[in-house]
Amino acid sequence: MLSKEIVMMIIGMGIVTFIPRMLPFIMFRGKELPAFLQGVLKNVPYATLGALIFPAVFYIQEDIWYGVIGAGAAFIAAFLGANVIVVVMGSIAVLSAYSLFF
Template sequence: MNKAFIAVLLMALVTYIPRVIPVSIFRKEIKSVYIKSFLKYVPYAVLGALTFPEIVYSTGNSYSAAAGTVIAFYLAYKEKSLVIVALAAILTVYLTGLFF
């Protein structure tokens, strides 16, 4: 029980530090347009970097994964809703998996 408590405290400390450091360092409002635009796109870039490898290897078949990705990108580019994009990608992967 003692080791588990120490592990929980260490995990809390490790997750707390990255949240406190930016607040303590950047007390003033960021006025640089370049930095603001960079920070605006960071969440999307991180999300893409985390999910894209899983998209490629999730089906076990690279053809069906590529087909689903292409359809999802196309529909997202056409600004379709997230539900439509997800359902179309799933259907494409399923149908491609049946034939390849």
């Protein structure tokens, strides 16, 4: 069962989500941007990661320690050179142990 209004809304949501994703690939295609702007765009991934992690990681559960312990475990594993999947599985394991005890 599909209601027409919901379907129209979903299509609208899809269009407005797709446009910002797609536009830069067309707008900046084959264009050499100014050096400063290129530098900024190269910085974007690392800055984005910082903003994606904080403060959201503290709010993953009502108990703030979930985020603190999970992020701490991930940081240690990554710092020791573990690859991303090991980091993910490791921090899930640490939090599973934490929720068993608390």
